[in-house]
Amino acid sequence: MELDFKNIHIGNMIHLQVEQNQFEMTRICKFMKSSEKEIKAMYLQKDLPTGILLRWSKLLQYDFFRIYSQHLILFAPQKSSARVYVKQTEDKKSNLPQFKKNLYTKEIIDFILELIRTGEKTKEQVMAQYNIPKTTLYKWLKKY
Template sequence: MKVNFKDVHIGEIIYTRVMEKDIHIDRICSFMKQEEEDIEKMYASKSLDTDILLRWSKLLEYDFFRFFSQHLILYAPPSSVNYNKTIKSVLPEFRKNLYTKEVIDFILDLIEKKEKSKVEVMNQYRIPKSTLHRWIVKYKK
C-alpha cells in the first residue's frame, strides 16, 4: 500500500494493518468495546477521534498519528519566524522534523521520476539543501 501523505484516509490504513496482523474481529470488538458494525464504519472513515485512534495504535502496535505528523511536515505552510518567537507556550517545543523513511522515499521518488526538481523540493517542503543531499547519497537506489 502506497500512502498518500497529502490525503490521509486513516480507516483504510487501519484496515491494512489489521489484515497484516491477522487479528480476528472478535478480539478487535472486545478491545475497542464496539460492535462489528462500528468497526466496519471506522474502516470506511477518513478521520477518527483521537481517543479511538490511540486505542487502534495500542491494539495494532503501530503509531497511526505519524501519518498526520508527516502530512504537517510536507504540506503545512511555513510559520513566520517573528510569530514563533513572540509566543511563549507551556506546550513542549519539538525542535526537529520527523523525517521517516517513508517521507524520505516519497521525496526521493519525486526527484528520481523528475516530478519535481531538487530546488522545488527544497522550496515546497522546506528541506535544507544539506539534508536533501545527505538523503540522495545515503538512499540512492
C-alpha cells in the first residue's frame, strides 16, 4: 500500500502495521492499557491524540509522527507565502526547538519520483506545487 501523505488516516496505518508485524491483541491491550473494543475503535479513527500515537509508535517501533512531518514538507506553505505572519513574529524568539523544513526523506523522494514516473505530474508541476528546486529534483532523478 502506498502512503497518501495528503489524506492521512492514522488509525488505518496503525492497523496495517499491527497486521504486518503480527502483534497479538492481548499484548497490544496490555501495553495500551485499553480493551480490545477500544483498540479496534482506534483503527477506525482518522486522527488520534498525540499521547496515544506516541504509545503506538513505541509499541510498534514505527515513527507515526514522521508521516505528519512529511505532510508538512510537501503541503505546508513556504515562508515566502506566509510573509505577513513571519514579519509579525520575526522579533519573537521561540522557546520551542526549531527544525529545518526541507529535510527530504527517502519516502518523500520516492513519492515525488513516483508522481513523475507514472505521469501523474510533470517535473514542472512537482517543482511548482512542492517548491522543490530544479537542481534537487534532477539530482534525485539521476540518483534514483
